Amino acid sequence: MSVLLQFMYSFFATIGFAIYFGAPVNSIIPSGISGGASWSLYYIMFSILNDKILATFMGAFLVGTLGEALAIKYKKPATVFITPGIVPLVPGAGMYYTMSYLVGRNFNKAINAGTEVFFMAAAIAMGIIVSTIFTRTIRRFKRQN
Amino acid sequence: MNHFIIKNRKDVQKLSTLAIFAGKTMLSNGAETYRVEDTINRICSSKENIKEVDSFVTQSGFFLTLEYEGEIFTYLKRVKDVGINLNKINLVNDFSRQFVNQDISLEKGMKTLDEINNIPGYPKYLKILGGSYVSGFFSLMYGGSPQDFLPSFIASFISLIILDKLSKFNLTFFIDRFIGAFLSSLLAIFAVKLGIGVNLDKIIIGSIMYLVPGVSITNSIRDTMSGDSLSGLSKGIEAILSALAIAFGVGIVLNLKSKGWI
Incomplete structure (x- = not known):
């Protein structure tokens, strides 16, 4: 239940950011979903592993992958979603x-908190x-086949 | 293929003006430098008798050089005001692909680019509302109670409006973020004093999140990844300085509070 709530919060937060950055109208909802999904993954992984850095890495990986996939689907630059x-x-x-x-x-x-911030940014x-x-x-693999 | 051919030197000038305008529009709206480079090169080398197209793009300007019948043309463009509008990047990106694959004349291309450049973004107040919603939801995400939504929404709403009024003085991103963080955390403390909010830390965290340099972070990583380490570094430093500015802004307010002055 709390994961669902977290998804909702981060979904709306990402949508707010997309509007703030002036993203194209039809990309706002998809980027909201990708932001929400990555934050939910972070939240789940953090509650399982109790490691913020690894959880951030996984979240960022999901954002990047979803961004590239959505970029192909909607024919827009990947940055619009990432x-x-x-x-x-x-x-x-x-x-x-x-x-x-x-x-x-x-x-x-x-120092503890600062180091964690630094490594989360690196993650x-x-x-x-x-x-x-x-x-x-x-993509290269698919092109070869 | 685009079948309009370059006939004389005037056409070369028109083509490079078009490419430069496209590059400037992308760069001044926060595109990654490798994308700008790709776009400029794509537009210029779509013509058959233009050879040796090379461009060198940094965050604050770019060079373009191309060869036409043995003669070399070089251009330099400085880009100063960098705002953020992801939609314009997307539109120019689309345009460059259309320009290469369809029959679009240079004049018509220039007109389309002009239209793209003049497209109004979202209205100012919608943007401010978007930024404030970000703050409200972030304070919830970091574990704030539902009563914390409103104070962090209001704190960032007011500071966004003040920042918008200050934007005509063209302060640098550092001062901008510093003032934003300072105002947001000050307003958050007032909100808690008035009894609207509960958790001061969650409210402040939420209300500074709209200042986070998302574009600089993404662009610096993606530029470095595509081998453009110069722009990657400069954007990375911009991101770090922005984070420091936010931290200073919050730190001063917290310091004043711990001394009992607020």
């Missing part, structure tokens, strides 16, 4: 907590990179 979809995974909460620990002079906790990059390579390989 840019709004990636935003839910950006570690805004970690950034806030790092800052709030720093302000409270709680440096040990700040987003890795997720998109791996998904791009993945889809390119599939």
Whole structure:
């Protein structure tokens, strides 16, 4: 049930972002679905593995793959779908907590939170990179056959 | 194939003006540099007697050089104001493919590009509403209670309106984000003081999320991936600086609060 709620929240958040970035009208709903799906995957994986970094990687991988797939289906650049979809995974909460620990002079906790933010950002990059390579390989494989 | 042939030097100029205009429209609306490069090259090399088409695109401008009957033409275009409009990128991308595959004359192509450039985006208030909805739903996503939706919606709505009023002064993205984060967290604290919201941390997290540099992050990764490490690096630094600006904005407000001044 909570996963469904999380999907709904992230779906609407991604739609809001698509409008904010001026995405084409018929791409707004698909990018909302891809953002919602990736956040739900992150949420599920985080509750199973209890590892934010790995969960972020999986979410980013899903956004990248869905973005490339939707780009082919709707004949639009992949960024139109990836840019709004990636935003839910950006570690805004970690950034806030790092800052709030720093302000409270709680440096040990700040380092913990800050390192996690850094690696989550790296995980987003890795997720998109791996998904791009993945889809390119599939496309090349299909062209050969 | 496009069957309009380049006949003289004037046509070369028209063709390169078209390509430059297409590239400028894409770049100033937040496209990845490799896509801009592809588009420019595609438009120019669609003509048979244009050879040696090369373009070099960075985030803030581009070079284009092409050869026509042994003569080399070089152009340089500086692109300064970078906004974000994904729809225009998509339309110019479509146009470049149509231009290559169908019979579109240079004049008609220029007219189409002009129309694309003048397409109004979503109305300003719809965009602001979109950004505020983002904030409201983010505070719910990070585990806020339903009462936290409204304060973070209002906090980002007001700061988006103020940022929109400030946008005519052309502040850099750093100052923009700093002011946005500062205002949002200040308004969030006021909202909690007034008793509208419950969890201050969730409200602040939600209300700063509309500032997150989504386009810079995506573009920097995708540019680096396609071998364009120069633009990838510069956009990555833009993303990091934006994140720092947001953190500073929030940090100052939290600091003032911990000292009991707010």
